Amino acid sequence: xxxxxxQLSIQLKIAISSFLLSMGYAYLFAxxxxxxxxxxxDGDASGLATVQDIVVTYHGDRSxxxxxxxxxGSMRQYxxxxxxxxxIEQWINNGRTEEEYTEVVQPLMDAYCVSCxxxxxxxxxxxxxxxxxxASAEPDSGPSIGKLARFTHYHAFGMGIFxxxxxxxxxxxxxxxxxxxxxxxxxxxxxxxxxxxxWLTRLISPAFAYLVYFAGLMTGVSFAITIFGxxxxxxxxxxxx
Numbered sequence: 001x002x003x004x005x006x007q008l009s010i011q012l013k014i015a016i017s018s019f020l021l022s023m024g025y026a027y028l029f030a031x032x033x034x035x036x037x038x039x040x041x042d043g044d045a046s047g048l049a050t051v052q053d054i055v056v057t058y059h060g061d062r063s064x065x066x067x068x069x070x071x072x073g074s075m076r077q078y079x080x081x082x083x084x085x086x087x088i089e090q091w092i093n094n095g096r097t098e099e100e101y102t103e104v105v106q107p108l109m110d111a112y113c114v115s116c117x118x119x120x121x122x123x124x125x126x127x128x129x130x131x132x133x134x135a136s137a138e139p140d141s142g143p144s145i146g147k148l149a150r151f152t153h154y155h156a157f158g159m160g161i162f163x164x165x166x167x168x169x170x171x172x173x174x175x176x177x178x179x180x181x182x183x184x185x186x187x188x189x190x191x192x193x194x195x196x197x198x199w200l201t202r203l204i205s206p207a208f209a210y211l212v213y214f215a216g217l218m219t220g221v222s223f224a225i226t227i228f229g230x231x232x233x234x235x236x237x238x239x240x241x
Contacts, residue, residue, distance in 0.1 A: 060142035
């Protein structure tokens with residue numbers, strides 16, 4: 001006889017329900033983190049993350065420099081004075097000379113940026129020297145291939161396990177076989193589409209950012225189906241004799 005969630009002992013029901021709720025809790029805060037770190041990408045931190053935020057995050061804003069985009073977007077919070085931001089922008093607009101860098105920009109980098117962007121730890125954007133800061137003021141073409149590959153590795157591995165555990169649990173519900181198949185497959189399809197479109201947005205066209213946005217919504221829907229569907233089956237389905 002096939003095991004169903006609704007037929008489990010009360011102890012297993014509590015354990016599985018606690019797991020599902022903790023996964024939902026983790027995903028909720030993952031979304032909060034995403035909103036806080038992605039929505040300022042285009043320079044506007046109000047409201048929710050938009051497609052334009054995704055474009056800037058993965059494709060870059062080719063109309064301005066990476067450094068300029070960051071100090072007006074996600075890194076703005078680390079420059080306490082508006083005058084400091086203006087000084088860096090003026091250095092960029094004035095041709096990024098080494099003399100002006102030494103006099104004006106380097107003290108700001110040392111005070112606010114180098115602690116998170118040291119060269120020794122080999123980050124993607126070191127900001128310790130004139131050459132490094134000069135390079136960061138090139139037109140913004142999005143994350144480096146190395147950074148995107150590393151982020152893809154972490155995300156695909158973690159979200160893959162996350163999706164497997166939720167789908168595996170949902171497979172033991174008493175919903176119809178077609179609906180269970182849909183619920184099991186949807187998380188993996190949405191994650192695959194999401195990650196693939198990061199690369200397409202970065203390398204091919206910013207138009208793929210719309211698919212990134214759609215895939216993100218699809219991932220949220222898929223997790224809601226597996227979590228709440230499983231909880232419903234555990235506690236509200238009648239046990240078949």
